[in-house]
Amino acid sequence: MNRKIFVRTVLVAAILLIASALYTLPYYVTKPGMAKELEPIIQVSGADEEQGSFMLTTVRMGKANIYSYLIAKWSKYQEIYPETSIRSEDETDEEYNVRQLHLMDGSKNNAIKIAYDKAGKEVAYQYLGVYVLDVLKGMPAAKDLKAGDQIVQVDDVRFKSAQEFMDYINGKKAGDVIDLVFKREGKENKVSIPLQTFKDDSSRVGIGISLDDYQKVIPNPEISIDTDQIGGPSAGLMFSLEIYNQLTEGDITRGYDIAGTGTISDDGKVGPIGGIQQKIVAADNSGAEIFFAPNENGAAGSNYEEAMIAAKDIKTKMKIIPVDSFNDALQYLSKIKGTKK
Numbered sequence: 001m002n003r004k005i006f007v008r009t010v011l012v013a014a015i016l017l018i019a020s021a022l023y024t025l026p027y028y029v030t031k032p033g034m035a036k037e038l039e040p041i042i043q044v045s046g047a048d049e050e051q052g053s054f055m056l057t058t059v060r061m062g063k064a065n066i067y068s069y070l071i072a073k074w075s076k077y078q079e080i081y082p083e084t085s086i087r088s089e090d091e092t093d094e095e096y097n098v099r100q101l102h103l104m105d106g107s108k109n110n111a112i113k114i115a116y117d118k119a120g121k122e123v124a125y126q127y128l129g130v131y132v133l134d135v136l137k138g139m140p141a142a143k144d145l146k147a148g149d150q151i152v153q154v155d156d157v158r159f160k161s162a163q164e165f166m167d168y169i170n171g172k173k174a175g176d177v178i179d180l181v182f183k184r185e186g187k188e189n190k191v192s193i194p195l196q197t198f199k200d201d202s203s204r205v206g207i208g209i210s211l212d213d214y215q216k217v218i219p220n221p222e223i224s225i226d227t228d229q230i231g232g233p234s235a236g237l238m239f240s241l242e243i244y245n246q247l248t249e250g251d252i253t254r255g256y257d258i259a260g261t262g263t264i265s266d267d268g269k270v271g272p273i274g275g276i277q278q279k280i281v282a283a284d285n286s287g288a289e290i291f292f293a294p295n296e297n298g299a300a301g302s303n304y305e306e307a308m309i310a311a312k313d314i315k316t317k318m319k320i321i322p323v324d325s326f327n328d329a330l331q332y333l334s335k336i337k338g339t340k341k
Helices: 001-020 064-071 091-121 162-168 234-247 276-285 304-315 326-334
Strands: 024-037 042-043 053-066 077-082 122-135 150-154 176-183 185-192 194-200 199-208 209-220 221-225 257-260 290-294 318-325
Touching: 024 064, 024 276, 042 234, 053 064, 053 234, 053 276, 064 077, 091 122, 091 209, 091 234, 091 326, 122 162, 122 176, 150 162, 162 199, 162 209, 234 257, 234 290, 234 326, 257 276, 276 290, 276 304, 290 304, 304 318, 318 326
Parallel strands: 053 257, 257 290, 290 318
Antiparallel strands: 024 053, 024 077, 042 221, 122 150, 122 209, 150 176, 176 185, 194 199
């Protein structure tokens, strides 16, 4: 009898454990990811070899189940976020992933522009169309379009910006039909879509999409960046530093392993990101010696201040450097004395 009770208890425990792993909760869990060297990811034609390295830092994120939720509750550098704070209302997993990859594309474009301009190299842009970020349920576009589609023509008009597209649509009224030409996976498609008023604003008409500009950067010399499905804009600063280092003579790493994070705008300003403390842990685990953190112009609770709190807590030997711009990072690197390696 005791043996039967033991076996049943084990089976029940196993079933509960499996169920806790499979049943997802309306939360996401984030944890420290890794610091990934950028030189193998970014290749500029004719670049010098680096002695040190620039590294992007990542945060791992996944849907919470009962097991991961409880672990995160008791883990210092794991965070729990409500699903609604990660994805916008009615946004699907596919639409969220498309939005993150598009943000990464924009980050790469800005990084290339900043680095090439600073290095005195040529860079141009080709406008490819309007990029569909997501499609609103219950609106006309939901039948024909999906996140990631590229609208290249409306009626007989080709636009030079998403704003021009919106201005054209705003000049029409509910019930009007527009003819769209869009690309999906490299193939052109044509569809006619009626305009409709928005539920939350009856004075506006549209087809029901969130959109952005879609551009292709054309640099000289050529560059390739393989982000391997890494999403989001937070690697912008580190991209720009790696690209600049490959474009110019010498090695601005001075032999050090340098990690960091921060968005980069098209004028070189560094912006804040999420998960800064988790990225400090990731960089320390990967052996980084210097870490660039967004300073937010010295604002209270800035990424830099949060980074310093984590750095002291884990007793890292990394130097945490506050930066507000691409130039701030370059100026710091120019003052490093000697070469480590």
